[in-house]
Amino acid sequence: MKFGKFLQENKARLPKAWTDQFINYKQIKKFLKSNVTPNTLSFDLTQLTWKPNPPNQPSFANKVSERLGLLQVNTTKFLEFLDAEVQKVSDFFEEQSSQLFRMYDAAVGKPEGLNQKDADESLEGIVQLENFALLNYTGVVKILKKHDRHSGLNISEAYLYRTASLPFVKMGDLSTLKKTLMDKFSGSAVTSNNTVPNLSKRKYAPSKDHSLFPSVALLPHHKVIVSLTGSHGTDVIGCVLESMAKFGVEIEDFMLSRLYHNVTFGVLIVLRSNSVELFRDLAKSAQKWDGILAFDIHDKEQTLPNSIEDAPYDNRMKYTATVLNGNGLTAQFLNEWTKLLLRENISVEKLKRLNEGKVSCADYELSVPIGVDIDNLRQDLFQLSISHGTDVALQPHDVFRKHKRLVVFDMDSTLIRQEVIDEIARIAGVVDKVASITHSAMNGEIDFKESLRRRVALLKGTPVGVLDTVRDGLQFTKGAHALCKALKKIGFKLAVISGGFMPLAQYVKQELGLDYAFANQLKVSQDGLTLTGETFGPIVDGERKAELLEVISQAENVSLDQVIAVGDGANDLWMLARAGLGIAFNAKPRVQEQARARINQHSLKYVLYLLGYTDEELKQLGCNDAIVRKNAKSSPDMAT
Structure with missing residues (x-):
């Protein structure tokens, strides 16, 4: 006002x-x-040029x-x-x-x-x-x-x-x-x-009769936000609080923000007396510490937010947006991102960088008007991400954001770099035929179950030993070991649910220390030497993946809001939608467009940033991306 x-x-x-x-x-x-x-x-700088003696001026x-x-x-x-x-x-x-x-x-x-x-x-x-x-x-x-x-x-x-x-x-x-x-x-x-x-x-003796105490309605209850900005951190806090104590004000809230050595300390107080001598005392303190003093008095009828760090608006939703670009956040991206927020009347309440070194990952706490269409906003963010090669993950800012308890991963092109059926087909000499079927499935011409049936049929007669060969050649995605180790350290349950095959899923489970592994089962001949070209048991397609996600969450007594799903393919969309946080990791364009969050960076470590963890916290969790697989053929998890 x-x-x-x-x-x-x-x-x-x-x-x-x-x-x-x-x-x-x-x-x-x-x-x-x-x-x-x-x-x-205070001159208009746009009208100033270097002309020591301009003619006729x-x-x-x-x-x-x-x-x-x-x-x-x-x-x-x-x-x-x-x-x-x-x-x-x-x-x-x-x-x-x-x-x-x-x-x-x-x-x-x-x-x-x-x-x-x-x-x-x-x-x-x-x-x-x-x-x-x-x-x-x-x-x-x-x-x-x-x-x-x-x-x-x-x-x-x-x-x-x-x-x-x-x-x-x-x-x-x-x-x-x-x-x-x-x-x-x-x-x-x-x-x-x-x-x-x-x-x-004059001193007065206390009495047991308090009936004549003046009504609270007669007492002033002005709320005032006082802020002091200066370069002496704790001294700035101390001098403000000293004045508060001296004049007996009630402190309702406070906050501190820092930019290197410069800090702003803000306090929301309730004046029980309207003596302005408090402000004179604060002004003296501000002068002593070379600070800038400001205060704002609120009308008694004016509604204040829950915290002075919040944007003071009604009818708002709280969201967190995490922006990621391993090569650094550019000024061009940040400018367009901010303009998008302004266009939707979205307020930034807090801004926190998560990584060390050149800023490449930041968390925005947002206050979003209730009238904003979140689905349309996500589409706008997707287009912004594409044009700048920078990921923007939007999540509700609630208690579940940092309290996830279960992560369910796809395997092929997510935890590992390869598509295992392609690797098997390559050794079996049918890779072109398998690739053609895969292409038809990706174009929506056939569903996953039919495509899997046709591709597995092409493997008939292939020696079972091919699975060991493929296993030995698997390369884990960068950051996979570090991420899983960190998640286990903070009490997560981890699962892999794959449209691939169980022997390889079990190997991945063992290597990464996962708790669950689900995948398709391959039939072998009676002598146990070759593949029959068939599967047995339920096919792990998109719907089955979502069902298994729910089964695991129920077994672990975890709500779906506390589940993260990470995948890259169209058959992962069901489980990405079912989880509280569904992440499309280096996914196909259609998957990225439909997923609520996406990571297009080279390391799975970035999953932790979407949970709000900083590099300093990642170090405490041992997530330094320096873990190397025993197998020399695998891709080492090097530092980003």
């Missing part, structure tokens, strides 16, 4: 006779716009001199205008304070002494006057910041220090009177003499 509107709304809640006693925020702002902004020292030095001259006149007028307004506020505050003290004296002087009604009226008057002081002080701060921004000068800090001794800034006596009233009605005996008690020394 713009401060001008905020001020108008809050003025209306105070006595009507006070309206003219506020600073004339609107008029001062208008003066700045008309007289200061046109002569600003004043030099740059003359332009600066001319503007300084006009600013000298208009800033002087501005300060005189502001001084008069501040003095008006201060005089009115003193007058109203005196009335409150006279009201208190009269009440105390009654034969029956101070009663609840008198105390309530006094407290209500004090709270109104505190609100008046806080609103006007905030207005002064806002208008000074506008002047500094529009003029190019920096006078705010000096001006605010000039106001430190004014009664409406110090507010000491009024705060003491308020405390006296509250102490008295939390249990003290009511005085019946005609003298004002010594507010700085």
Whole structure:
């Protein structure tokens, strides 16, 4: 909410006779716009060129001199205008304070002494006057910041220090009177003499009767976000919290962000007293640590987010987007990605890089309007990914994001580089015929079961030993060992569900330390020497893969939201859709288009980034991509 509107709304809640006693925020702002902004020292950089003495035009030095001259006149007028307004506020505050003290004296002087009604009226008057002081002080701060921004000068800090001794800034006596009233009605005996008690020394004995304690409705509950930015990390935190403790404010939330040595520490506080002396103390601390102080006062009716790190909007969904490119995130990609977010009114709440070295992987915490069509957004992200060779994985930002418990892998071209049926066919001398059937299946001309039946039929008579030969030539995908080792260390259950063949799936299970292996079973001749060209048992096609995923999750008592599925082929789409996180890994275009997340990088290690793990955490898990297979023919998992 713009401060001008905020001020108008809050003025209306105070006595009507006070309206003219506020600073004339609107008029001062208008003066700045008309007289200061046109002569600003913050030049329009697009109009500046290197022409020391342009013909028929004043030099740059003359332009600066001319503007300084006009600013000298208009800033002087501005300060005189502001001084008069501040003095008006201060005089009115003193007058109203005196009335409150006279009201208190009269009440105390009654034969029956101070009663609840008198105390309530006094407290209500004090709270109104505190609100008046806080609103006007905030207005002064806002208008000074506008002047500094529009003029190019920096006078705010000096001006605010000039106001430190004014009664409406110090507010000491009024705060003491308020405390006296509250102490008295939390249990003290009511005085019946005609003298004002010594507010700085008077002590009251506690009482068991708390019925006269003033209503909470009479107490101010302004919420204020205070932030201090500086280069002294813990000192910045310390000086803010010291002020909070000194003035007894209630801290609702805080956050810290760091950019190398520069930090911003933000605190959401509730003011129990509207004394603006807190802000003077904070300003002094900011000066001591060469920091930049800012604060924002919220309307009592304004809804705040659950955390000051959240975007302050209603009707939003939380998502995480992980962006990946092993060669580094380019400025061109980041620019288009940000423009896409802006187009959909999506707010970035947090941004965290996950990798070390040149930034190649980052997590975005997003606040997404409820009206955004997530399916259409995923399609836009797919097109963005294709055009920049950079993966964008969008997931709901919920408790299940980092609490997955089961990973189900496809085998061929996922955990291993090869397609095992092609390798068997190559040795059997029928690779071209098998490839032709595979091509027909990929084009949707035949389904997986039929394509498998036809391809296996071509292997009839092939010696069983071919499976050992293929096994010895298998090359594991880069990062497979490191990923599985890390996942096991943090308690995951792992499975391979393959449209290939069981002897090879069992080998992969053993090599990677998996918990489950499912694949198709090949029939062998009665003498056990050759393949019959048939399979037995259920065919592990796409639907069967999804069924097995559910069976394993039920056996492990894991919800589907806690399951990850990784695959590359069309027959993996069912299980990718069934899992809480389905990842198309270096997949066929049709699979990538339909999957909710994709990785087109050379290492399976990137699966851990999609779970939000950083390189530092990967090191703790032993996932350093430096694990080499025993078999010399295999592909070593080298560092990325």
